[in-house]
Structure formats: C-alpha cells, structure tokens
Amino acid sequence: GAVVSQHPSRVICKSGTSVKIECRSLDFQATTMFWYRQFPKQSLMLMATSNEGSKATYEQGVEKDKFLINHASLTLSTLTVTSAHPEDSSFYICSALPFRLAGEGDTQYFGPGTRLTVL
C-alpha cells in the first residue's frame, strides 16, 4: 500500500527558532502534497497545497512567510515553521496525492503526523 512518512515525529523547540518537517511518499510519486494542522479534539485544517516544481497555494489566513513549503521532488515536501511561537504548537500532518490510479480517484494518503511544541 501507499506509505507516507514524516520526520521528525516530535519536536520541541524554543520560541523564535525555525523547525523543518519533512513529508515523503515512500513507494509512489506525488505531484501534489497537502499540509494540515490539527489542534486537540478538532479535525484537520488544510494549511496549503504543495505542487512539485511550483509555489504552494495557501489557505486563507495562513501566513506563507511563516510556513514555508518546498516541494522539490515527486517524493518530498517540506514545511518550515519560521520564528516559531507557542501558538504554533500543534499536530502537523501531511498527505500525498499519487498520480491518478485506476479506481483510486483522488485518494490522499496521510503521514503519521509531527507533534510540534514551542516553549
């Protein structure tokens, strides 16, 4: 099955530092990857859509200069939280959309998530 990995799984950093989160599709190529954040007991909220070789598309209210997204290859997208603050503490989840496979439709495969804690 399609597997998506994220690294790191947990990160604790000091306020003002930057943190990079990697999202990799391990056994398929993904032209599109998505980044979500999830607060406790809430559902996933889409932050941005990342397309390989082009600029990411951010959802309304998400600061593109704070959440830098790079989709440098068909298997890797990175999210960098710049100048992190305690309010950025959250669970960040990526998903990858494979090339359209017969019968798969637009199935996204989710990574295991990254828990970010900013002190």
Next chain:
Amino acid sequence: KNQVEQSPQSLIILEGKNCTLQCNYTVSPFSNLRWYKQDTGRGPVSLTIMTFSENTKSNGRYTATLDADTKQSSLHITASQLSDSASYICVVSSFRSYGKLTFGQGTILTVHP
C-alpha cells in the same frame, strides 16, 4: 458552503458491542466519501471509500453505507475491540475541487473492557 457534520461527538461502548456513527454532508457536486480512523497522535488511516453509485462497503468489522439522495453516511462497527478506540472522521470530496477534502469534526469512540 460545503460542510460535513458527524454524530455523536463522542461515544463510549463496551468491548464486543456494536455501534453506528453518522455523517451528514452538503458537499456538492459529490465525488466520494471516505471514513478514516485516527488514533491519538497519529495520522488518519482510510477505512472505506465510496462513490455516489455505491450503497455499502465493508472492510472487516467496518461497514459503511451511503445514501447519496439524502446525503447521509454511516459507519457500523461490529464486535468492537479495545483497539477500535479512536477518532473516526468522515471526509467528503467534490469534483469541483480535486484533492481538497471537507472533513467532519470526528466521532471519538472509546471502547471499555
């Protein structure tokens, strides 16, 4: 506005019992509906996916139903196990926005021994 609403918000059952979770949606034009299981601190894992022409789909002890006319779906879990304790999320996609999903808020299921 595309919306997905789930009920109940949370549910507690005893191990071995059955339960049914509900999902109502207003997403249009409808493409497909998925049920995901999300364990605490983990990413969502797909359980079932259904298009408008499918009424029922099973995956082991999980059975999902879809009524595209009333825009309702249910997820039935039989013979619950402790490992079924998780959040179950109903997710709907539209033809109009390829790849963008509308998430329900989830139902938190707790299975007690």
